[in-house]
Amino acid sequence: MAEANERLIVIRHAPYSSNELREGLDVALVSAAFGQAVDLLFLGQGIFALLKEQQVGAPGQKATLPTINMLEMYDIENILVPTETLQAFNIATDQLVEGVTLVSPSDVPDLFQRYNYVLNF
Amino acid sequence: MAEANERLIVIRHAPYSSNELREGLDVALVSAAFGQAVDLLFLGQGIFALLKEQQVGAPGQKATLPTINMLEMYDIENILVPTETLQAFNIATDQLVEGVTLVSPSDVPDLFQRYNYVLNF
């Protein structure tokens, strides 16, 4: 992670069940398109956006994985997940998409302090 | 409780934060107005509808208590609360409105079996 980061977007909801995940990611993409340095933090239910085996949902529902795979193209490179979130959900690192950075639970408070702008979704 | 009850409405959400509580109670009132025997079961967050000290919320939000106080007028007399719900929320019986019937946790499954029609809100 670079120092003095500009914007942290926190994703805390699972795909499909609400639009919070998707509309949170949209804010990240728009920020990046505006040239801002954006990092993403996934907490709690947000972890389900990063499961590599997920597929399209019920009829007409848009999949999340293509958006996740697009992040790198937008120069969103820090995809942060606290190790405690993985533990709480019994999820192993190899179940996640490539490129996730694990962070220690004790680093989470510092993350919220470090960015100029934080938005929780 | 009479036997062979007709309709059970289950309220599981708190006042104000969503409209589920209020629109659930509306179904109970309409059922009663149509002459059906209606009982109400409050589970989990639904218990907050029964706190006697609650008052009106943020500007323009409608209070729940007047609707609760109207139930008797509609002949909705069985307002059921499992004792485990009270325990889980550290709520004492004397914090509740008058006329609540406590039920044992072990009676809850039977409640769901006993009614012809059940609607969960």
Add this chain to the structure above:
Amino acid sequence: MEYGLLVMGAPYSSTAPHSALRFAQAVLNEGHHIKGVFFYQDGVHNASRLMSPPQDELNMRDAWVDLHHQHGVALDVCIAAALRRGVVSEAEAKRHGKVNFNLEPPFELTGLGQLLELQQRCDRLITFA
């Protein structure tokens, strides 16, 4: 068998309408009949003809209308829940002094009594919320 559905989530905010639609299609495939769908709470937004999702996404209102035309499924919308949330028919719009409206047949604004009747007249009522 006769099925009835109660839908209480809005499209794009909840997955309830998608699950309900999928269930409806499957139940019809199995040779059952669906008497009606009742839209309550945020589910009333399913009836809005103003929704314009991106082209690669399902227009949920149109999907319900197809279900009505192909299988005669009644589409009833709770009038009190709908008015509060800005879902109104032409007649209700006039009554409330609004110039525009966003609910049209085959969706019908109706009272909660219709939901109770649906539950009593169907062999099965299933809630998606």
Add this chain to the structure above:
Amino acid sequence: MEYGLLVMGAPYSSTAPHSALRFAQAVLNEGHHIKGVFFYQDGVHNASRLMSPPQDELNMRDAWVDLHHQHGVALDVCIAAALRRGVVSEAEAKRHGKVNFNLEPPFELTGLGQLLELQQRCDRLITFA
């Protein structure tokens, strides 16, 4: 100080708009200024002029409009979130082949860039969801 608000809940389904409005009134009473309110996710429903709540309840859209007229608060609505959910201006309605519409000034449909700018131009941005 300059405040900005982000509102992501719908009236009558969430208490977020009520809390946001109450906060706005209090912050103005304390002598601060509110640059704008950005409506995102289900918050876009706050802009619907078709909502017709019962007479003893607040019309949330009208309350936001009052805030705009009395204090010059900008009312920006995310266009993508709004179109999906059936909240459209006259211009967008035409573009999408709809006869009716339900969003009018002082509410303005705008992009997410406006939210980022609001956060950067205000001293404080507060989310109600």
Add this chain to the structure above:
Amino acid sequence: MLHILNKPPHSDAAVQMLNALSNGDSVVLIEDGVQAALYPEWQGWAANTASIFLLAEDAISRGVHSVATSHGLPLIEMDGFIRLTEQNEKIISWY
């Protein structure tokens, strides 16, 4: 009686459902309910009262199908879901 749960296995809705199960009831886990696949020790799987199934389509869309299989948890397709609604006159949704 058939119960439908669409919320995670440790949510309020899940706890309320587990407390409402009678002997012989069936349960279908849909939408976020399929997250129960990650918890083989979940109280629902341990309960002898009810037969609990994961809706396969939703387990696939949420990326937990293979973990469900590896834990030997029971999956059903949409037609199996419909079958359960035929067999049970009363159907309660927990959300």
Add this chain to the structure above:
Amino acid sequence: MLHILNKPPHSDAAVQMLNALSNGDSVVLIEDGVQAALYPEWQGWAANTASIFLLAEDAISRGVHSVATSHGLPLIEMDGFIRLTEQNEKIISWY
């Protein structure tokens, strides 16, 4: 930093907020967050990291004001809430 929590004290949002607190942060509990008044043993009240307040208006509307008072928990009025937003440049909502 100021945190605003509008969900019950044992919700996912509350747990995530507690895990994100830094020394010297402040917290305002609004809407359903005021349910924390019922749990004097709640982890938030025990934490030394942050100053946590219940919004009095919401405690009143939810019927938990007197229990908050009897447990000696700190309540603030709207003007106190505004004051906290003046004092903290960064404000995070947990919902």
